[in-house]
């Protein structure tokens with residue numbers, strides 16, 4: 223089905239063409255007509271499927287097709303995202319698709335000066351992308367006029383719940399007009415998500431792309447068995463291969479991310495890090511350098527990497543095996559984006575075996591076992607090294623999500639109550 227038949231404005235089609243898209247992705251074909259028809263919508267799709275355009279394009283089409291509210295400062299569409307990185311990337315999408323439209327967009331998130339954000343709000347914004355914390359700060363100061371709001375989008379809703387944003391979202395939604403169109407996107411449809419849709423959506427249509435939490439089919443998924451103490455040497459060994467030219471490495475903890483980056487830099491491999499101890503400007507810089515090719519490797523923690531939208535990532539390396547199957551799906555969704563092909567490499571220590579088996583059950587397919595050619599697997603662990611220095615938390619089967627320290631500071635204040643306990647949803651699937 224061509225874009226032309228979806229009923230979008232000509233100026234939007236022009237921008238889509240300029241973005242190089244030739245045909246809509248499945249989530250776009252399914253969601254866009256429903257949104258244009260005015261339905262509330264539940265979109266079950268992971269990142270990498272084109273879901274951002276699936277909601278941004280029809281919202282823009284409806285905004286240009288309707289007269290602005292008579293109050294010039296009134297916000298007409300609000301998109302809520304869990305992290306600032308995701309918010310920034312949604313805004314980049316909005317700017318690209320709205321480049322030929324008279325639509326004013328702004329993004330507000332914590333960790334940076336609020337002054338430009340306040341100025342933008344005062345100047346008038348049609349479409350606002352926001353993380354919940356900073357938005358509430360500015361709402362409390364009566365800087366947001368939602369009286370003309372017609373669209374609310376909750377993006378990566380499952381992640382917002384995981385991060386304890388539900389009370390914030392409730393407060394925000396209470397301040398919005400009841401007559402509005404609400405769209406919710408989530409990688410999975412859990413009971414918690416269903417409860418949220420009952421609370422915020424009205425007679426929603428559901429579109430679901432692929433099997434639940436099914437990693438992008440274009441990604442080759444490999445598992446390298448490796449003892450804990452040889453992980454850093456194995457990473458260096460793999461990076462000798464020039465094909466690994468744009469590599470996103472996942473570390474479970476930010477200190478681990480720094481350690482990995484130091485090790486690579488020490489061997490002359492240009493590396494940047496992305497985690498919550500870095501300032502917003504440092505993070506944006508890291509992403510920019512990675513996108514431009516100025517650094518070859520980006521080492522990130524799960525939460526900081528949310529929403530990274532970088533085309534051309536050749537490989538994702540799970541240096542630390544992910545804590546939750548959903549994290550795995552999100553991590554490897556960073557490669558093979560759009561129609562690109564990519565490899566996902568997971569390091570698997572003996573301690574990770576049961577997690578690997580659970581993951582394979584979850585995604586419904588096996589990872590391909592590989593051994594690195596020419597790599598010396600026999601180097602003994604340094605004397606005194608205890609069993610793998612696992613950074614897994616709350617070593618019990620009902621532990622909480624990763625530490626609060628690595629939550630994004632998307633809104634500054636300590637409003638969020640922290641991660642939900644695993645028992646409240648899709649927590650520790652590994653240990654079933």
Ligand code: AMP
Nearest residue numbers: 243245246247269270271272273274560
């Ligand atoms: P998303 O799932 O929204 O994170 O998008 C994943 C990637 O797919 C982004 O890099 C988009 O620019 C790209 N993309 C979105 N729609 C299309 C399309 N119709 N054709 C090709 N690429 C697309």
